[in-house]
Amino acid sequence: MHRQVTAEELEYLYLLIGKGIWHLQYVEDGVSGEEAKALLAKQRRNTLGTSLKIAREKKLIEDVLLGRPSEFKEECDWLVHRSQCSHGDLLYTDRGRAETFTRLEAFTNEAHRLQAALLGDINQYLIAIGIDTAAAQRFASQNTGRLRSEG
Template sequence: MRREINSEELGFFYRATGEAIWQLQYVEDALCKFYIIVCIHFGCDGITRENAEMNQKQIGRKTLGQLIGLLERTERVQSSMLSDLKEFNSLRKWIVHNSMRENGQDLYTDHGRDEFAKKLLVFSEMARSIHNGISDSLMHLVTTAGHATEEQIMRMANSEIDRLKGKA
């Protein structure tokens, strides 16, 4: 059945789209840091502890696809992680660039709205899952290399959270 989207549905659509974009940015930020740390650890792309901050500013401007390409070239990232990232990037392209053109008319049907909403929710869930996977990989790399313990990392993270909340 065709009908105009109501204000509640439109509100959900905008909130879900905003959440998806926000979650994407968390993944991109984590991937940038992950790439820097992988390069420092394995000595790739000329990134060292000394020039990491300078490189992070430049690499932080890259898109998800570009970051995936950088990680792929290191040959130090599991193929399953790269596969998940590529699938995520494909869905990102649809949300950011093509959803309105390819599926905007779907918002005028109940089934179309449901499918559209599912894609947005799947994307946000993928983003959270990928972000957690990146965090786990970073924790493993840093702790097994002896750079820090999990307790030290968690203490620093909690301290930063407190600072952001105005408690420090």
């Protein structure tokens, strides 16, 4: 059964797209140490695909660990470049809307999981090289709290 998408469903679609892209950016960020300060502006311009390519070429991450981020990149490419074309017409059916919303929700959930996994790996690395991660966490929490109270 085809029907017009409601304003609420369209708003939810846009919310999920925005949420997915927002959380993708957390996954795309991720360097540490003094090098991060020097390269941060440049690295933040990289897309997930570019970051994965660099990691693969420079052997920064073992190939076996690149599978999940690579699969996520495919979903990222779908969301940013193909979702409207591939799923736009599906929004006019109950089943199509459900499929689209489920895929978008899964994308955001995977962004959360990847972010946590990457932060865990970074944390283990920092501990291994002798950085006090508890102090860094306290500093980050204080800074975040300050930024939130300035709003």
